[in-house]
Amino acid sequence: MEWKKLFKNELPLDPNLDEETLRQIEETTVRVGLENSRKNVILKQFIKNPYETLCIYPDYTFILSVPLALIFLILGLIRNWPNPIVDDIVFFSILTAIAPASVMYQKKMKHVSKIEEYLPTFLRDISEMSRAGLTLPRAVATVAKGEYGELSKEIKKMNTLMSWGVSFENSLLTFAKKMNTALIGRSVALITQASKAGGKVSQVLEAAARDATEVKQLERERKGNMMVYLVIIYMSFFVFLFVIAMLSTTFVPTMATAGQAATDAGAGSQFMGAFNPDLFIRIMFHASLIQGFFSGLVAGQMGEGATTAGLKHSIILSMIAWVTFTFFI
Known part of the structure; x- marks a missing residue:
């Protein structure tokens, strides 16, 4: 405690101190000064050059993107609840939160x-x-x-x-x-x-x-070998999406027609009358988005050795699922 007060000039310096003690005080004073100069260094770098700082420390991108995504999400839910469009609002809120970080992670990895x-x-x-x-x-x-x-x-x-x-x-x-x-x-x-x-x-x-x-050299060989598995992940997702699309365009209308016929015949409450095609398609839409997001993370881990590298794949696959259900189903 006495030393800290001495470094902060809260105690007077004894003129009778020997040379070794004075040298230790000088070195410690310099060290304390360097430690104080390092405080908030990232904040200072961000104020000076935000883009370069976020490229070096992409994790800090979430500090900006997550609050923006939450604001978008809250405003969207207040204005549109409980309409089905809230699914799109939640989806784009998540994209708003992770897309900037994905760009910065990719830039840092290339750098x-x-x-x-x-x-x-x-x-x-x-x-x-x-x-x-x-x-x-x-x-x-x-x-x-x-x-x-x-x-x-x-x-x-x-x-x-x-x-x-x-x-x-x-x-x-x-x-x-x-x-x-x-x-x-x-x-x-x-x-x-x-x-x-x-x-x-x-x-x-x-x-x-x-x-x-x-x-x-080993990393380049590994990336070349794992590229096959990256393609397999994409193809597996497309097969999954194709099956879901076929179910939505053929199976669901057939089930809806059968349910309506059962209701007209008076047996709907026992078997098919409660079938809701819109709810069924909505559930499959959610499943496709979840499958795309996590498949992308797996692709990043397998292809580039980092889960964060999979964020770009998650965005691509999730967007493909959203476009498929929004414009074609």
Whole structure:
């Protein structure tokens, strides 16, 4: 408690303190200042550049889209309840909530994928310069002048951090935390741990570059192999939708006619008279929307290894179901 008051200038500084204590106070003061500067950093970034911030942190898109969807939903239910159109209102409210996040997730995945493509080249170039006798900060400063696609911007940020006195390892950790992907985290962890253990950095960088190259190659092979299952999911949904459409256009009218005939004959209350074709079609409409939404999530998980990547498939399949029932059934 006394230390916190001292850092906040609530207690006077003792002029008789030794040099070691003064150094600790200075370091702690700097650390506290850095921690305070990091507070609300995402909010500051959002105010400065909302679009770029949401591309980096797509989860925060829900903070904007969900309240907007709730407002649309509440107003729609108040004006149209209990008409069947409330189904459309609920459907488009859900789309309003997830569509912006889906776009941002897709943009981030493309951005990160392009960065990961250049990561092995970046690590290999740093390794070669380290073998040539350059220090790591100097090597990064040299590489920052080159062209590495989407990774160039991040390299320049790492170079800026090191020019401020941040170590090579900490600048890599900051980069890995921002990207938050398995491949980058794996490569950075390998480099930092080997560096702390006293290994030869050039060899570690070369090993990390080889590892990143192999992982990206395996990912491309997996995506190619899983594309077949993605097509199967789409085809299965179309078959499901076709069966539902046939039931709605042939079976339901037949059942409705039979129910009316049974009612006219005086036996409707015992067997077919209570059949409601509109309710039956509405239930199948709900089933199609649910099937499309969850099939899309499964497609994203199988095809791209992330459920969030399936949001775009969920939107596409759900929209196909909605268009089918709205305009053709």
